[in-house]
Amino acid sequence: MRIKRALMFWILWWGLFYPLSFAIGSPVEVVFSPKGAIVKEVTKVRVEKKDGQIWAAIYLPPGADPKHLRIEVVKNRPRLYDYTVHPASIPFTEQGRAREKRLEELKKNQGALVATLRALESQILFWQSQAKGRVKNMIDATNTASYVGKNLKKLIGEKYAVEAELGKLEAEITRLEKEGKKENGWEVIVYLENDPGRELTLIYSYPLTGSAWSPFYRLEALPGKGEILFYWYGEIAQQTGQDWYNVSIRLIFPHREPTEALPALSSWVFRPSNSSKDNRAEEVHLDWAVGSTHLPTHKKIRVKIVEERWPAVFSYLSRPRAVEGAFLQGEVKFPAHREMPPGPAVFLIDGVTTAKKTFAFSGKEGNFLFGSDPLVNVFSHLLSNEAMLAEAPSQEWLIKASNKRPHRIELRVEEPIPKSQDNQIKVSPSYNPPPTYRTEDLATWHLTLSPGEDKTIHTKVELRKPNISGR
Incomplete structure (x- = not known):
């Protein structure tokens, strides 16, 4: 008994302080753009030593781009001299664990059904053999045929039912296994020149597809107060299969592609001015710090970016020969250039929805159309x-x-x-x-x-x- 207790204590202690040599990190900072995200993770990993090499392993989630992976070692500053990347199955996400558990249950049920099917086939063979050479007269033949036929009918019906159930179960197993292959991530082996000890902390970042943000707007006209209530939200989603807890989120626009090589400089030539505007001067890069939050996987969350009250001059426009009614519009003049990327928007007049459409804005003055006013x-x-x-x-x-x-x-x-x-x-x-x-x-x-x-x-x-x- 003492030996068993000591063994259990040793196993728990080792699992707590020295986890498996691979590690799936937890994001600490994510920068979302409309086309993807840049994820920064901090992970404590166990150091492995074998055949004169010192290495540690980390895993990147599905959708990660290992070509632009950046790795930094922070503890004891061991020198990192190489790393390798190859596809790997990662069943350690929440969805992966649930899928593996479900697969395990289905395969147990599959084994039980196969055993039942084999037993039924044996019983069918047994009853088929009873009619061979054992009848002495017509009465025996009739009784034997009736008895054997009744049992065979029952067994064959049960066999067909088990085969149908087994077919559905095997189809579900195939589907789940294909899902698991689609969600394969990447295993990264980090090689070190010197020994940092039993564990070290790695900081690494990588681009991530399938996780992005998109704008959503709410514009409410208050014509009695001469104001427009403007709300700008960011809708954020990540598809890694893991929930992110206490992660710092930033939203940027437009999307910035990572580059591997420094591009060549083009000539800087002064030319006579013309009436056309320089597009580069008008390009606006937006950047918001949302703060720390919980971001579940495969779910979209909405965070507020901007809440403002715009002084507006309201008027109504009507074209009764085309359509009945009057359409409210609000004219706004901003003190500085404003940039709002395209996204769905809900328009309201005094709390009543009037339209839902795509909204975008760029400039210092705008005329915002709110739709038909029922009053x-x-x-x-x-x-x-x-x-x-x-x-x-x-x-x-x-x-x-x-x-x-x-x-x-x-x-x-x-x-x-x-x-x-x-x-x-x-x-x-x-x-x-x-x-x-x-x-x-x-x-x-x-x-x-x-x-x-x-x-x-x-x-x-x-x-x-x-x-x-x-x-």
């Missing part, structure tokens, strides 16, 4: 339509605008100027009230509506036809 309505309808056979046929239209908001609004109404495709027919539109301004193609009204106020625009279009009778 401001603009529509047009036909009042009269005289027959085209009349000497001077005409149409009369009425545009009605209604403001149900508790504050004053500014509304711009746009209507196309009617035209004729026949040069002999003259089209004469008249408006009441007249447009605020008018071009060859467009009539525009600027209206101010108080709370609860309605306003109308009356349009009459007359067509003058040529005198066909010659009078």
Whole structure:
């Protein structure tokens, strides 16, 4: 008993202080870009000594790019002189452990089903052999055939059921094994010149695909307060198969590709200035420190990057001949250049969603369209339509605008100027009230509506036809 206790204590002590020679690190810092991530890990590994070589092993997760791996040794500063990389199966992630456990259960069940199937086949062979050479007359033959047939029917039915269940189980085993191969990572063997002792700490970083961030926006118009509430989130996901705990996260934009070689310099030549802008001067690199957080694998989390209140000048735009309603827009002037990469956005007016669409912005001034406001309505309808056979046929239209908001609004109404495709027919539109301004193609009204106020625009279009009778 004492020997067993001593042995168990030794095994636990060794496993606690001297783990397996390989190690799967835990990220301490991750820099996410829209196309991938740069992961920094710190790992304590056991040092191995064999055949005159000193080495330690680490594992990189699926999606890691070992071509751009950077390794640093921190304890006792042993000299690292080489490392090798090759694909390796890593069943030590949370998903890998669950898969291995499931595979173990399935293979146990597979063995039990195969044993059952072999037993059934033996019983079937036994009952098939009972009818051979053991019948003395027709009555014996009939009784034997009935008895043997009944047992064979039962056993063959059981055999088919077991075979079907075994087929499903083997298909599931094949699927899980293929999944495991797809999630293979990389084993990295780090070779050292001098002996650092039993263990050492490695710091290493590598690019990681399949893990990235994307922007998400929320813009809420508050026309009564003259403000836009702006929220900018980063949606982050990592697919390594391991949950990351207490990892420091940074988000950058745009994506920066790692380079192995220093590129050659191009000529620096001054040329006469022109009106076109230098794209390099306008390129903006964004970088946010999110802080430390828990990032589960195969799940997307959302972190807030920016929360701001933008002073805005709101107005409504309506084109009733195209669509009923009035669309709210907010004009914002920023004190400095702003850069917001493309991403999905939810638009709201006073807490009510009005649209969900892709949003992006670059510049110092912006006009943000929030969609149709249900409390401001603009529509047009036909009042009269005289027959085209009349000497001077005409149409009369009425545009009605209604403001149900508790504050004053500014509304711009746009209507196309009617035209004729026949040069002999003259089209004469008249408006009441007249447009605020008018071009060859467009009539525009600027209206101010108080709370609860309605306003109308009356349009009459007359067509003058040529005198066909010659009078």
